Amino acid sequence: MNAFEIDSAIPAGNIVVDRIEGDDVHLHQDLRDTQGFWFYWCFRVRGAQGRRLTFHFTNGSPVGVRGAAVSLDAGVTWKWQGADAATDKSFVFVFGPEDRDVRFSMGMPYTQANWGRFLVSVGPHPLLRPMTLCRSRKGRVVEMAYLGKPSGKVAVRAAVACRHHCCEMMANDVLEGLIEATLFDPACHWMRENAGLMVFPFVDKDGVEDGDQGKNRTPRDHGRDYNDPQIHPETAAIRALLPMWGGGLLRAAIDLHCPYIRGEWNEHIYQVGAESPAAWSEQRRFGAMLAACRRGPLPYDPAKDLASGQAWNTGANYQGGIGFRRWAGGITGIRLATGFEIPYANAAGVEVNAETARAFGRDLAEALGQHLKESVDPT
Template sequence: MNEERPVQVDTDFPGGNAVIEHVGADRIELRPDLRDTLGDWFYWCIRVRGAAGRDLTVQVRRDAGPGIGVRGPAVSKDGGRHWTWLGADAVTGDEFTLSVPEHAAELRLSFGMSYTAEHLERFLTANAAHSALERGLLTRSDRGRRVDLLRLGNLHGTQDRRVLLTCRHHACEMMASHVLEGLMAEVLSGVAEYAHWLREHVEFVVVPVVDVDGVARGDQGKNRAPHDHARDYGPEGGLYPETRAISQLIEDTGRFDAVLDLHCPNVAGPTNQRGYFVGSEGAENWDAVQRLAAALEEETAAGPLPYRRADDLPFGTAWNGPANYISRDGRDIPLTSLDAFLADRVDVGTHAVFEFPYADAHGAEVDDASARAFGVALARSLSLHLAERNRD
C-alpha cells in the first residue's frame, strides 16, 4: 500500500478551474468546473505541488465529450508562463499519466496553453515605449477589473484603413490570444514591407480580452447563463459592460474596414482540428471574407500551421445556423453575435469570426509559438486584403 502523502492540488490562481474529486499519493480525479455554464464544456486548469519524483495519473471526467485534447494535456513547469503538450501517448481514455521531475516544486496542468492577464501584461510592458502602441481603458468589468483597449499602427489620424480586433468573448478560448499577440507583435515590428505598410496606413483597435473576469476566474465563458458575451449584442443583450462598451465604441468611432473576432472551436466537434472562418448570413460580406481567406490560405501554405478555405463553415452548415443563436436557458430568445450586429452597418467593411484550433491543425502541432506564427500570417493577409479594398 502506498503510504506517501497526497499531493496538493488547487485552482487558486488566475485561470484555475476544476472540481477536485479525489487526490491521492499518485492519483488525481477531477472534472471541469461549469459554475454558471449552461450544459457541458471542457476547460480545466490545476496547480499540483508536492509531487516531485512521482508518477501521477490524472482522470478528467466529463458528462459529454473528451476532457483531454488530441495532444494530451498542456504542462507548465514555470507557473504557467510556458507550456508544452504531454502527448497523446500518455492518454488512455479519460486519464493521462506523467512522471513529475525530481526537482519540480510545482506543475500546472491544463486542457490548453493558458493565456491570462499576466501574459498580456508582459507583452504590453515589453512594448510600453513603442510609438505605434497606445494602451487605453475600454471599461471596467462587473468585478472592477480593467478591460484594455489597445490602439496600434497609425495613431496620428492620417490612416487609410481601420481594423477592429476582439478576442476572448469566451474566457476559455486561450489559444486565440496567442494568435492575436503574434499579429500585434508583427504590426509593431514594422520590419517586413507589409508590416511597415500596416504601421503607416492602418489603425488597429484591439480589445485583447473581452471577458476579463472570466479569464481571471478560470470560467468556461462559453454558454454562460443566461447567455455569454459572444451573444450579447442584440435587443436581449447589454448584460456585460464589456460588450456594451464595444457596441458604443463602434457607434462612436465610425468606419471600420475590417472587424475580426477570434475564437477557438468546440473540442468535441468535427471542426476542432482545423482553423476556419464562420460564415455570416449576408452573401456580400461572405464573399469579402472569402477574399481574405484566399490570402490567408496562400500565406499559411509554407508556415507551421495550414489553413484551408475548404474548412470554412458557411452559414447554414453544421452548427452554424439559426439554432446556434437562440438562448439556451429555456426562453428560446434569438441572440445576436458581434458579427451579426455588424451585418447592417454601412460603415463596417469585412467582418468575420475565425475559429483557431487548440492543439492540432491538419496534423500540425498548435502551440504558443506556432499560434503566434499564424498571427503573423494573419497580419500579412489583412495587409493584402486591405490594400485590395483600397483599390476598389
C-alpha cells in the same frame, strides 16, 4: 510517500477534486454558471516530487488530442504532454525531483499576466497605445490597444477581438502575432502608414482571470451579447465605441475563437461563414488572400471554411443572441466581418502552441493589410 496538494487558486484556475486514492486523483472541471457540458480545466499540483499520478476526469471527456498542457514555471510557458500519456478522460504525469509546483490545463492559459509580459517584450512603440475599454463587473480593468499613427489620421480602420468565450485562450497568441507583424513586419508597412487597428484581448475579462468556461454562460455569454440591451459591460462598451471610433472608415472586424477540443470542425483553422451571400463572398475573398500570405506552419485552406447552414453554423446555434461578427457586419463602412476558429492543439495534423499560433497571427496581419489597402475609398 510525500503528501501533495491540488488547488485552483491561480489565475485561470478551475478544478474540483472528488477524491484522492493513493496515486489516483479523481476530479472534474467546475462548470459554475455554464448551461450544459463544457471542458475547461486548469489546476496546480504542489509537493508531488517523485510520484507518478494519474488524473481521472469524472465529467465527460475533457482531455484534448495532445493530452494535458503542462507548465513547470508557474504558468509562464506551456508544453503539450503528448497523447501517449493520456486518454480523452485521463492523463498520467511523472513528477521529477524538482517538480515542486506543476500546472496542468486542457489548453495553454493566457491571462492578464501574459498580456503584460507581451507588452513589455514589444517595448515602447510610437504606434502602440495600450488603453482601457471599461471596468468588468468585478471591477477589473478590461484592456484594449490601439495600433496606428498617434494622430489617428488614417485611411481605414479595423478591429480584432478575443475571448468572447473566456476559455478560448489560443486566440490570444494569434493576436500577439498579429500585433507584432503590424508593428514590425516589412510586409505590413502599408498598414502601419495608413490604417488604425483596435484590439480587444479579453472581452470576458472576469472569466479569463477566474477560470470560467464562458461558453453558454447563463443567462447569456459574451459571444451572444450584442443584442439590446447588453448584459455584460464589455460588450456594451464595444458596441458604444466601435461605430463612433470607426467614423465610417471601419472596413474589417475579426473575432478570434477556439472550437471544441477534438473531431470534425475542431482540428483545422477556418472562417465561420456569414448568412449574407455578399458577406460570405467577402470572407471567401479574404480567405484566398490569407492562403496566399501563409508562411507559418499552421495550415489554412479556404476551401474548408464553414458556410452558413452547414454543420454547426446554422440559425439554431445563434438563438441565444447576436454575436460580434453579425453585429459588426452592420457598422457603416464595413466590408469584412468574420470569425476564425483556432484549434486548441491540432490544426490539420500540425501542433498548435504559442509559437505556431503567433506565426498564424503574422500571416493574418499580412492578409488584413492587403484587404484594408484594397478597401480604401477612391478620393
